[in-house]
Amino acid sequence: MAMKVKRYEAPTLQEALQHVKRDLGSEAVILQTRKFNRGGVFGLLGKSMVEVLAATDMESAGASAERREQPRAAARPAQSPAPRKPAQTQQSASPKAEEEMRSELREVKNALQTLLHKSRAEEQETVNPYPPIFGSLYLQLIENDVSDALAQDIIRAMDDSLAEEDKDDEEAARAALERQLRRLLKVSGAITLSGREPKTVALVGPTGVGKTTTIAKIATVFALQKKKSVGIITADTYRIAAVEQIKVYSEILDVPVKVVYTAEDMKRAVDSFADRDLILIDTAGRSHWDTARISEIRDLLAVCYPLEIHLTLSAHIRYKDMLDISDKFRPLAYNHLIFTKLDETSTYGNLINLIASRNVGVSYLCFGQNVPGEIEAASPGALLNLVMGKPLKQAVNAGRER
Ligand SMILES: Nc1nc2c(ncn2[C@@H]2O[C@H](COP(=O)(O)OP(=O)(O)OP(=O)(O)O)[C@@H](O)[C@H]2O)c(=O)[nH]1
Ligand SMILES: [Mg+2]
Structure with missing residues (x-):
């Protein structure tokens, strides 16, 4: 039977x-x-x-x-x-x-x-050993596009960091989440001027992400607000309109601009700005799959080391694309990240996902087409506010840490 x-x-x-x-x-x-x-x-x-x-x-x-x-x-x-x-x-x-x-x-x-x-x-x-508040914080992270793996890591780390008696306390749990996010969020913040030597900063990245606009925004902050002497170099001679675009900004800001085609031009231009506080270098946007053109940019920048290289990314693209771009631009040895177009999305978990997976700090957050303005030096507070779903303007203002 x-x-x-x-x-x-x-x-x-x-x-x-x-x-x-x-x-x-x-x-x-x-x-x-x-x-x-x-x-x-x-x-x-x-x-x-x-x-x-x-x-x-x-x-x-x-x-x-x-x-x-x-x-x-x-x-x-x-x-x-x-x-x-x-x-x-x-x-x-x-x-x-x-x-x-x-x-x-x-x-x-x-x-x-x-x-x-x-x-x-x-x-x-x-079976979940976590109290309900952990569940709702986890959901908040997921709803803001933080990856599941990262959100789980964060919740686990929160659990490890809290005393048993604090785990049901909403305020304590939120504070623990903030601490974990701050630990993950590498932030380099605003460009700092080094003193006698001019600080040389290049923006690189995919096409149309806002490199030129951001250069104009940064130039405004330093030239008009901080009263520093700024020089702009553009290596974007690929599009005719690109040179015109930067020249318009340079005239409005009363900041000199040099157009360079070759590495020798670049060297001369950098030398000619030796008396400046800040040299900003604009480069042509490149598809991250176009390794040959990315190498051209590397050769152009090679003559002006030491310099800071800020990889510029649109905040609204898919996380997978952010990872690909940040990988393909690695030959340029970028050492900072700028996120633009924060105004074109409503969730910011991808920024956290990327920052947590790359050992590079964020320098600036940009959130609009207007020059001057709509740029803020990145801060842990601003990123934290964004990822926890605060409205954009409130998030970046409240995140200001002076
Ligand atoms: N919404 C929004 N638009 C932006 C932002 N930054 C730039 N833009 C717009 O994006 C478009 C492209 O900006 P550019 O500054 O020319 O971009 P780019 O990276 O220099 O482009 P290429 O030099 O062609 O690679 C323009 O219409 C800008 O006004 C931003 O933070 N938010
Ligand atoms: Mg440009």
Whole structure:
């Protein structure tokens, strides 16, 4: 005789038992019941469910299925074919058959016991040890596009950093989250001038991300607000309009601009700005797949070391593209990140994902087309506000740390 063991899930025990009865018949033996949570975050906020393990012998299961299929036949025994032996009649089975059945039932019970031990052990490993506030903070990170892996790392680190008695305290949990985010957020902030030598800063990156606009914004901050002497060099001679664009800004700002075509030109231009506080170098936008053109930029910049190289990225692109771009521009040895077009997205988790995966600090955040303005030196506070879903302007202003 073969046994049939099945697992049933339902929101309540009653419903689960109804399934068992319908499926296996009323002779089914209930071997185990347990409650568990389905879905949610780390098993939190999930739906409470009941699991029932039930067993019956195949014959009675078959009989019950047959009874379900032929309810009328049972009501009219005279017209029906010879009925199958119902499960109850097993009482009249031979002692040998009965012993066989008992021994099989024992085997099934043993097997089930082992299985249940295993699943309990697994359950204990996966059951969430975190309090509900951790679940809602985790959701907040996910809703803001922080990657699942990073969000889980953050929650785990929060858990490690908090004393047991503080874990249910919302304020303590939020403070722990802030600490973890600040730990991850590498920020280099505004360009600092080094003193007697001019600080030389180049912006590189994909096409149309806002390099030229950002150079104009930075030039404004230093030339007009900080009253520093600034020189601009453009190596973007690829598009005719590019030179015109930078010349317009240079006239408005009253900042000299030099156009360079070759490495020798670049060297001369940098030398000619030796008396300046800040030299800003604009480069042509390059597709990150165009390794040959990225190498051209590297050759041009090679003559003006030491310099800071800021990889400029649009904040609204996919995380995968950010990773690809940050990889493909590596030959340029960039040492800072600028995020532009923050105004063209509403979630900022990607910034955190990228910063956490690259050992490069963020210098500036840009959030509009207007020059001057719509640029802010990056700060942990601003990034933190952004990733926690504060409105953009509020986030960057509140993040200002002077
Ligand atoms: N919304 C928004 N638009 C921006 C921002 N920065 C630049 N732009 C716009 O993006 C477009 C391209 O800006 P550019 O400064 O020419 O970009 P680029 O990286 O120099 O472009 P290439 O030199 O062609 O590679 C322009 O329309 C800018 O006004 C920003 O922070 N937010
Ligand atoms: Mg440009």
